[in-house]
Amino acid sequence: MRVNRYELNELSAADRRVLMQRVRADYAAIEGTVREIIDDVRERGDAALIAHTARLDGVTLAPEQLRVTEAEFEAAESRVDPEVRAALEKAIANIRHHHQAQLPQATWMQEVRPGVLVGERWSPITSVGLYVPRGKGSFPSVMTMLCAPAVIAEVPEIAVCTPPGPDGTVDDASLVAAALCGVRTIYKMGGAQAIAAFSYGTETVRPVEKIIGPGNQYVSAAKRVVYGDVDPGLPAGPSESVVLCDGAADPAVAARELLVEAEHGPDSAALLVTHSRSLADAVEKLLPSLLEALPQQRREFCETVLSNFGGIVLTADEAESLRFVNEYAPEHLRVLMTDPFDKLAKLTNAGEIMLGENTSIPFGNFAIGVNAILPTGGTARSQSCVGTLDFLKRSSFAYVSDEGVAEVGPTAVTLATYEGFPAHAAAAAYVVERAAARREAKGS
Known part of the structure; x- marks a missing residue:
């Protein structure tokens, strides 16, 4: 079988775009x-x-x-x-x-100026x-x-x-x-x-x-x-994963994790990213026997993925590996590196990040409790995994006392006038005048 092997520094700009693009629905x-x-x-x-x-x-x-x-x-x-x-x-x-x-x-609330309360509530x-x-x-x-x-x-x-x-x-x-x-x-x-x-x-x-x-x-x-x-x-589109490794990673673990998302279907993407050539060689050597052990359909899925929108990406060093992962923004990211928590702060774009040699992607898919409905196709650059917040919405609220009107009212009138909204300015000015009258009456 053929496994794609990319030397990242040797890729043309066009080839790099294709690698980043992965499968896109027409x-x-x-x-x-x-x-x-x-x-x-x-x-x-x-x-x-x-x-x-x-x-x-x-x-x-x-x-x-x-x-x-x-x-x-x-x-x-x-x-x-x-x-x-x-x-x-x-x-x-x-x-x-x-x-x-x-x-x-x-619900939360705070006073931003004397007499001016703002907050939000979730529902x-x-x-x-x-x-x-x-x-x-x-x-x-x-x-x-x-x-x-x-x-x-x-x-x-x-x-x-x-x-x-x-x-x-x-x-x-x-x-x-x-x-x-x-x-x-x-x-x-x-x-x-x-x-x-x-x-x-x-x-x-x-x-x-x-x-x-x-x-x-x-x-x-x-x-x-x-x-x-x-x-x-x-x-949420076709499944995808990146297995990020350094030279200390166990090739047997890395090779098996590479096949996890690949077996979903021929339109999946699965990449091993490493700066260790010896690790890449060891993983590639293990893949044929691991594939042979799979049922025919899943084996064919994996072989298609590894020769199409998957394979091995060789980088110059660890820093370049991290940069590539953040640019790729994978759905699933498996981190097989020394001191994985040290890398966590440097990994900014991924649907989920599975840290260390024991945290298998299937653990996340089925058992750990993190959500496995994740952004795909690079949308992890701006989207998040599904969670409780996806089923909630926020409403902001505010309250302004008579004293608070003096703090914010004139500002509103000035900016509404500048932006050319006379009805806005008139409504705000009327509230300012009424509140001022009430304050004056209290003071007399």
Whole structure:
């Protein structure tokens, strides 16, 4: 098999741009199809949702089958493997612990001038739709990562959508995971039609204020189309990772971590970044046997990734490795370096940072409690991992006493006048005059 090997200092500007770009969806090519689906669901509601589910997922549902019933929850509970349930319980406990700590102070207030109080209060978003994909498998871990923080944020209306399986059901472990988190509104729908239903509502599906969760290029394109009518949440595309190593890293650990995100699909990106040529050689030597041990489909995914938008990046030194990682802004960053906490302050752009030889990326995906719904495609330069704050919003507030008017009123009048807003200036001046009169009356 071929593994890409990049000498960073020898790359042309064009080649470096390609390396940074990784896989990008061609939204222009599919936007027309996506808009047709969205418009159809918006106009015909359940009938269109059912028709597109039959056409795209191969499952025909009646309107009353769109929402998971209590009987289906109970059946899933009876069928799920006890070991899987126990793992879900432990993972959810860790996720709750981590996300509970993210809750901000509900209200704060301070006096910025005598008699001038300002502050903010946090409140939950009224309703959210959580998108849990199923195209390449079933993902109860995604269910936990989305449901747990939404419940902690006390969102009044939480609904989940996930594509039905060939038999028209939702994965048992995913249903159990939702129930353990405290969410029981789940719709059997996916793709652009699900985004449309959450955005505009149907006879069965209530519209929501915000949609959060990863999906394929059609889901991402649909989120772009409905932006403005609903908050489409974090952009989440194909999986990606960087394994950052120095010469002291264990090649066996590094090689295995390199394959973690690569096995998601052929459009993933997985890079080993190091200034140690001997480490790079050792990792490359280990990869064939590790790949051979994988099932055929996953092996083919990894081989495609490592010869396409993945591989090994050799840098001149540690400083250049750190600069490259910050420029790349990976979804998952695995740090296999001496004194990893010393590197933490220097790593500014990453969805998550897994420090040290024991902190495997799969630990973050499933068990530690950090959220695994992360920004991709370089958006970690400005976006954050999903967390409790994604389900909350801030409102600022202020109060000005009669005494405080003298502190801020004239400033407002002056700046409103300068910017050419006479109604602003007049309203502010009237309050200034009335407050001054009251102060004068009190003083007499």
